[in-house]
Amino acid sequence: MTLRNARIIFWAGTLVSVAIFAWLTWDFHRQEEAYAHTSKIDDRVVAGKKVWHKYNCNNCHTILGFGGYYAPDMTKAYYRLGESNIISIVMQPQEIYRDSFRKMPNLGVTEAEAADLVQFLHWTANIENRKWPPQDEKYVQAARLRDEQPEKVRKTDIVLGACGGCHSFANQGRDIAGDFGELARDLDYDRETLVRFMLDPRSVNSDSSMPAQNITPETAGIIADFILSLR
């Protein structure tokens, strides 16, 4: 091979690749709305993204699979945890993870910032990214089912949708605050106390580290029936 041919290989290889990449980039932007719903990015989503950056969340958590691998992926966190769980975890991690083997720093996130963060994570969770991460797809499906066909929702779906961020049942959900099977065995509350506990835990047990749940009394009733049925 002559030097001239080698030079031709260099320029041809480079320019072909640049041309393909430029064309794909143009097309990526053309289809951005369909995949990322960019028109739904409002001021609060942007504010939430700034909160995400401000507290350097992305160096412990991955999002879209990128970032630190130290803490769970946040792409579908909105569906996995739900709004009230995200807010309570972010605002008082030292309580939520008091007994956990892994801690999250208390970053001093304000209530307004936490609310914006939820908006950002909600938008993110709706990016059409071919059902990644695989382990969170069940939460996405469950949330969509709850929204679209509430009549088809099974009781366990409701319970895990609301409580699965901290409690587990039959190997579903996250076991931070105990498995429902075990909790139910030791529980001595009646139905009415249990409902009151969910809506405001400290009014029943002043030592509780469970955050107040943002659910209707009806939903709390369904969850209470479910837990009591496990006794």
Added chain:
Amino acid sequence: MTIEYQSQKVALPYMQLSLVLFILQVVLGLWLAANYAFTLPQGLVDMLSFATTRAIHTNLLVAWMLLGFMGGAYFILPAECERELHSTKIAWLQLILFAAAAVAAVVGFLFGWTQGKPLLEIPVPLDLVIVVAALLFLYNILMTVLRAEKRSVLQWMLVGGVLFLALMYLFGIPFYSSLNADYYYWWWVIHLWVEGAWELITAAIIAFIILRVTGVERKVVEKWLYVETGLFLFTGIVGTGHHYYWIGAPDYWLWWGGIFSALEPLPILLMVVDTWLHIRERKNPIVNRLIWIYIVGLALYHFVGAGVWGFIHTLPPINYYTHGSQITVSHGHMAFFGAYALLNLTVFYFAMPQFKGIEKYDAKAGHWGFWTMGVSMFFLCLVFGVAGILQVYLERFLDIGYMTAHMSMMFWFKTAIVLGLVFLAGAITTVYHLFTLRPAMQTA
């Protein structure tokens, strides 16, 4: 062997600072592993979080790599252009600006001053200082090359690589309101650096060192250089697509990204072949065995870490499960060490004896350093790989949750700390050796 041009001396402080940052980076890496291996108390986590430490660990990596490249370029260009550098004053000013920005960034991270984007945490005002430093560097090397009598492929490949590197950095600076576009362009910095611009710089630098060390014909080396860099860019640019599988982008990325990135190991394999050929057909005697070991080690480790380890999980059906797990950590460490840490150390072992005018140096500590680092890093990556496979299997196949998966990793990260300490010992030995090079005893 001594330096041929006085202005080459300006490369020395770049290399020394680079080596100091290397050690710091390893120390912080050990602290990160401890975060995985043990349950740290809340008070400590509040004070110095994993996120802050990781930002410092990765930024130190980038800083010592870039300092090494810049020092390497300043060392090589006078010899390659057969003239002094355009200005050593500019080189000093650039070094001071760069170092000041790096120190300010690290202190800033400790106090929460961050842009909050992984690897690109440096806040915009400091970005601007770095841009100024980069412009000074570009101006300096361009003037050196433009005013040279001699023209070579190697000069232009080096300058082109640096220009490409600087240009891509700009895409990481703005705020993107869409996360999906944010990460689209984030990879223009990260991927097009490590699988584009940095490969050009590596190829050019290593071509120069091979020329000088083995004494093979320039025409042959430059031909290989063209073909390799051409293949690097051909596969690497569209290969960026292997990061776009799960970000919310059209389906064709699975094909373009998958096929092109599957080809990415080819140019590295070519590098292994040409290094081997050049060494076999060497015209010069082997004076310092260590530099030859580094050249071969770089080629092989580059291929294993970046090529093989990257290929393992680059295809979409596999990547769906392994993306964003400790498997990426394994690949990242193996590739950065194999390709770029070893490149910089090769350059330092080529250049640093020359500053002292040493022909043949006492290399005992250097050999120990090389093998300790090389072996411990390999095992470290295997341990990360085991942790990653466990994580993927438990969390994504058995679906039993992140917590369980991560608890099973604690043992492997305790192992990682031990290996990390061995690596640190190797790194300190190497750096100590480079700082205290002595002529070898004459043994007839």
